[in-house]
Amino acid sequence: MVSAVRLALAAALAAAGWAGGMADSDAEEGAAAVPVSAAAPNAARARELIALLKHDCGSCHGMRLTGGLGPALTAEALRAKPADSLAATIVSGRPGTAMPPWRRFLSEAEAQWLVARMVSGDVDAH
Amino acid sequence: MLFFCVASVVTPAAAQAPRGTGDLGVIVERAKGRVQIVDTTARASLATIDGLGDLSHASIVFSRDGRYAYVFGRDGALTKVDLLAQRIERRVVQAGNSIGGAISQDGRVVAAQNYTPGGVNLFDSATLELLAEVRAAPGPDGTPSKVVGLADAPGGRFVASLFDTGEIWVIDATNPRAPRVEKFANVGRQPYDGLVTPDGRWYIAGLFGEDGLALLDLWHPERGVKRILDRYGKGEEKLPVYKMPHLRGWAIAAGYAFLPAVGRNEVLVVDTRDWKEVGRVAVAGQPVFAIARPDARQVWVNFAFPDNGKVQVIDAETRTVVKTLEPGRAVLHLEFTPRGEAVWISARDDNKVVVYDTATLAPVATLAADNPSGIFFTARAARLGF
Numbered sequence: 279m280v281s282a283v284r285l286a287l288a289a290a291l292a293a294a295g296w297a298g299g300m301a302d303s304d305a306e307e308g309a310a311a312v313p314v315s316a317a318a319p320n321a322a323r324a325r326e327l328i329a330l331l332k333h334d335c336g337s338c339h340g341m342r343l344t345g346g347l348g349p350a351l352t353a354e355a356l357r358a359k360p361a362d363s364l365a366a367t368i369v370s371g372r373p374g375t376a377m378p379p380w381r382r383f384l385s386e387a388e389a390q391w392l393v394a395r396m397v398s399g400d401v402d403a404h
Numbered sequence: 405m406l407f408f409c410v411a412s413v414v415t416p417a418a419a420q421a422p423r424g425t426g427d428l429g430v431i432v433e434r435a436k437g438r439v440q441i442v443d444t445t446a447r448a449s450l451a452t453i454d455g456l457g458d459l460s461h462a463s464i465v466f467s468r469d470g471r472y473a474y475v476f477g478r479d480g481a482l483t484k485v486d487l488l489a490q491r492i493e494r495r496v497v498q499a500g501n502s503i504g505g506a507i508s509q510d511g512r513v514v515a516a517q518n519y520t521p522g523g524v525n526l527f528d529s530a531t532l533e534l535l536a537e538v539r540a541a542p543g544p545d546g547t548p549s550k551v552v553g554l555a556d557a558p559g560g561r562f563v564a565s566l567f568d569t570g571e572i573w574v575i576d577a578t579n580p581r582a583p584r585v586e587k588f589a590n591v592g593r594q595p596y597d598g599l600v601t602p603d604g605r606w607y608i609a610g611l612f613g614e615d616g617l618a619l620l621d622l623w624h625p626e627r628g629v630k631r632i633l634d635r636y637g638k639g640e641e642k643l644p645v646y647k648m649p650h651l652r653g654w655a656i657a658a659g660y661a662f663l664p665a666v667g668r669n670e671v672l673v674v675d676t677r678d679w680k681e682v683g684r685v686a687v688a689g690q691p692v693f694a695i696a697r698p699d700a701r702q703v704w705v706n707f708a709f710p711d712n713g714k715v716q717v718i719d720a721e722t723r724t725v726v727k728t729l730e731p732g733r734a735v736l737h738l739e740f741t742p743r744g745e746a747v748w749i750s751a752r753d754d755n756k757v758v759v760y761d762t763a764t765l766a767p768v769a770t771l772a773a774d775n776p777s778g779i780f781f782t783a784r785a786a787r788l789g790f
Binding site for chain 1: 434458459461478479501503520594596612644645646709710734753
């Protein structure tokens, strides 16, 4: 199961043209100010990430990201927060809170892409 | 009066022969904001009711006649659905962010537990008129605490836990316009959910912020809240938790309580006579629901992401896993038929609900559903704590 997830993730990353740390740093520079397309994963992976966001992040933050046991992740709620630290929170979690690290399931670049989508308020699967 | 109103409305349901609701239920289609009304005898969907809003983490209680489903939406909406007329009877938006609810012992009061604003709202179950608001104590950020683990208890009471302040509140709603609250402080850090045992005597709150659970004897609230399963994690670092376990639905079986461990791939087993740990069952992931078959011989368990493609069956007598099933991707919930010959399991990412025979452990039917989450059968109407 775990290895299958990793394989799928690796395949998706390869398809999206991401090769480890290099792509990560590109995406970091991009942050939220850069258009979403700058680091967009391929369509299939994008759908997976959006589904992950809505349903699995949504377990605590709500399917519509309006908050639950975890805080709201709407564009309005995130606007004042630095994109880099939001992506870091996704990847590494927040010790002392219920927020777990998600690095097993998505890359830093993918986290950056999700943050950009959330900040833009456009989190519908296309 | 109500009967005549409904009967006078021309709907497809009005043409149906009279029927009971004991074998009916509701499946939540979370992403579409709608529910299916299902028949567990025919294993068929009867109707789809649309327009229920944000149904992430939606939960449902039933009127005591089993006719109406009260649907609690994340967006704070409370919707009363008529299972026979197959339509929305009433709907109110009662909070900004809601997480579930309960119905009183006498069926007259529906209680909603809310995150924003944190508290419990009481409603007339017939009209959905707001009767009282019980505001939660302020948490560290100054806003009212999120309320979790709301359950009904004998004596017209509701019991709930306060996530941000670590309290258990017993709300006496015998006079629902003027509820009285008995507060138990310092029950433990971050209670995340709670349950009332099937006999209505014990309230148990699970703790996220520390290893252990908080236990309140509702026969003797004066004895206070005590800790059970203290330090069950033995100081080991817990695994990342990608979904909070749920306690409502409970597994009290063969004299034992089967409780999900937080951050561990274990079900904890406690003797309900003295509340001491008697063992642990190693399972395929972090348990979300551990639910006893109605005859209590088996306990069925589903798991948090990423192990949510599996369901395991524990034999309550030997406390061992006897079967691992893979019903589909992202199993969110399971619900037994009233006497437990079958169990319905929702597989969100495969857009289906799979029905298993609980004797053979084989699938016997599949129903299509859009991103199904909670499954609720009307037998809950007659059970304490549901």
